[in-house]
Amino acid sequence: MADRQSKRVACVIPPFYRLIESKNNRISPAMHYVAEILHRRGHAVTLINGDNAPDDHDYTERYSMTMNSWLMQERCTRGHESFDMVINELERFQPDYVFIGVGDVLMPTVELGSTQSCAYLAKEIKKRWGDKVTCIGYGHLLKHAKLKDMADLDTIIVGEGEDLAVSVVEENARGMLPVKWAHQLNDLPILTDSYLAQKNKPEDWDYIMSMRGCPKRCTFCYQPSLRGCNVSFMSPERFVSEIRYRIEHMHVFGFYFSDMIFLPGLGKRTSEMLRLLIELKEEYPEFHWWAEARVDICVRQNILDKMKQSGCVHLKFGVEMANQRMLQVVNKGIRLTEVEEAFRMAAEAGIKRTAYILLGCPGFNDQDYIEMLPFFKALKADNYVININVPYVGTQLYEQVKEQLFDFGIYKDGEESYMHTSLVMQKFWGISDDTRDSFFALQGEKDDAKVRNYKRKIVEKAAFIENDVLSFHE
Template sequence: MKLLLISANRERSPYPVFPIGLACLAPSLAASGHELRGLDLCFSEEPIAAITAALDGFNADAAIISIRNIDNVTWPGVRSYLAGVREVVAACRERAMTIVGGSGFSIMPSELLAFLGADYGVAGEGEEALPRLLAAIAAGETVTGIPGVVLPGKPSFLPPVPVHAIATPDRTLFDVASYHKLGGMANLQTKRGCPFSCTYCTYPLLEGAQVRIRPVAEIIAEIRALVEGYGVNYLYFVDDIFNYPVAFAEELCGAMSAAKLPVNWSAFINPDFLPSRLLDAMLAAGCDALEFGTDSGAQTMLTSLRKSFSVETIRESSRLCRERGVDFAHYILFGGPGETEATVHETFSLMDELQPTAVIGMTGIRIFPGTELHRLAIAEGVVTAAESLLEPKFYISAAVRDTLCDLVTAEALQRTNWVVPGLEINISDAMLEMLRHFPVRGPLWKLMKRLGRSRIRPV
């Protein structure tokens, strides 16, 4: 078949994100004999016209539409993307069969398929399921026995099966250079699966609880191809946790150092798995910024959110970063179960003590089906079991529901290293667009140390 692979993501805040999921699908689809073209709507001024031209020009048999996110998971400044995605699907259906998938779709497959009106859906990882679906369609065979395949009007389907071998993505279908130029970095994945049990997180639901690791030699070859083929000089590892398992992270960093490739990089880090030897190996391999998924500075909240680490672990990992002079940021989620004004103040106090380069704070936690937070929200009457979560719903502890935004705003504005996207403190779309005109490499929060004062809606 002729397949048009469409990245429906148009969000560019804080960075445009290369469609690595579709790039990972391409090798298995090509190996199955399909002819592929790519269409990326992230930089398109007229997406519907672009879709029409691409489908007609290619004479595509099917449009494979990837949904990265369904909203920006930010409160109170929430933005849903679903109306735009439905327009994309409708435009495709006029000319070709439509199949939707991606991480955003996989969170609520049956509901999303019904809302979007596509012909088929593929939940979970599609490298094996999608070629099987296409082969069955071509042969006129039933598709109901394929794990992960979702059909209109049939809410029940076989659960997806995680792929064993993660392919090296084929990036040739999309514009790597634009993402590197406008986003300041290229994305790369070394593993899938998350064995942790944070109450709100969808990673274990999307990728499974078993960690599956790519061969280090393949990762090094991919980095080399990005450097030599596209001029990439900065990487962001999109693994939910880069530094777990520790032995694998050490092996990868050692191989990167030995390869002597001219790249810097950053990654998302769990404070619980950062021995000094690993941090030193990371820095030797080119790491120049760490992002900690800390969530809170109050021990009661860490326990409530089922984090694997303690306040003391956060202190120790931050101390290691300060001693080595490396930029680091802590990501905070305010409003979880048990949050009070006292725990909010505990978090601000701990961040003052740790002196990170930046703190990125979010008010409220997006509720997703299948998570422990969803079950708790039902028990507390925040949402009902029958309530659709396509429209963004956020959990905010009853103790701070009416005061959280004012409290976080008042505290964050007293500190120059805080960014609060939902409240537009030290961040705005206008500011991000302005910064993209400068050759910024890596995370934009590294610029926080240059900020003279905190402000709302910066220009």
């Protein structure tokens, strides 16, 4: 670095999954790109994954919506070993700058709780190093974060951070930096791993993305409030070149295409993408992938057959609601006939299918929700993911129902529900316990040993919402 001074930069993915007794050692792309760019510019970089757990660590599957929510709140207040691990890595590295990612530009819904996690880490960093370390919060979700969650951050990047991260480190940019979008995803570097703080055994799959943003406008999704109509694409050639690099250099053959929608249209880009993926599959037979998809795209057998030929093993469909009027209210833009066709055709192509279910919609009641159950059962999905609809600040849905939320006591103190399966929202929408349990039963029986282990970890702790006591019985 002839014309600038090299800095020591730590890029931190704060713990989220470990705080709710789950495990995910993979690196999400957003912070990885920041680390890669600063590394290539000659700075000393370490990338610390707060969710990293030892290969032999016993983590159970997530069990209960109450337990998950309570654990998240509790551990972001009192601390957790995953926070200690991050602090220990920072002690060893002694950074000048610490970037803390909040959520992910590709998967924000599942990581809303990382705002709290970021706040806890920033507080601990400032407690130990004070002004010796510049603490930067990075992520879309900080646009709606509470002031108390940002109190210990010197700088906040509320958009995509690749260019702004360079300005912070090399030009001393400070304060709340403006939203900026990466429109040319081809210019992003191919991600490498020499600067990873934790070196576990290779994972059997990894995250990768080919686009940012979403062209759709579902009322419950907060992407439009964060990114507007900005949708950025990576060319098929550039995307496949990164997959090839990871296969050849990192020996990873499985990939989760973490676009909000993979193949959002039926144009030239989709045809070229599938052609190149088919060629890659022929070269590397072990290569396989799965992705989020829309049913209105996957009602064409030729598209599904090419997906299968290119290595697709699983498609995750946002069905949300088995009621056409509900789908219109939330502006989903799909028809139930398309849902049935897409699930049938995907099965015929040999592709597994997940059905995302969203309970809660303005103007509907418990009877309306329970009447959706036969439709979902008839889909015979390979997996069901059930969520309670949360009107996040910034969404159209929030604007529709905010007065009712205030009357119900939600958001009144500036607090929000970070977990997508909040029991508060179940009551808000008038969803009975029987209806909720009927939908969760679609997921099949839980492993009794895992359930007992999970309950044991939080025995006699107050539940998140109702202050019940969770008792453990062998």
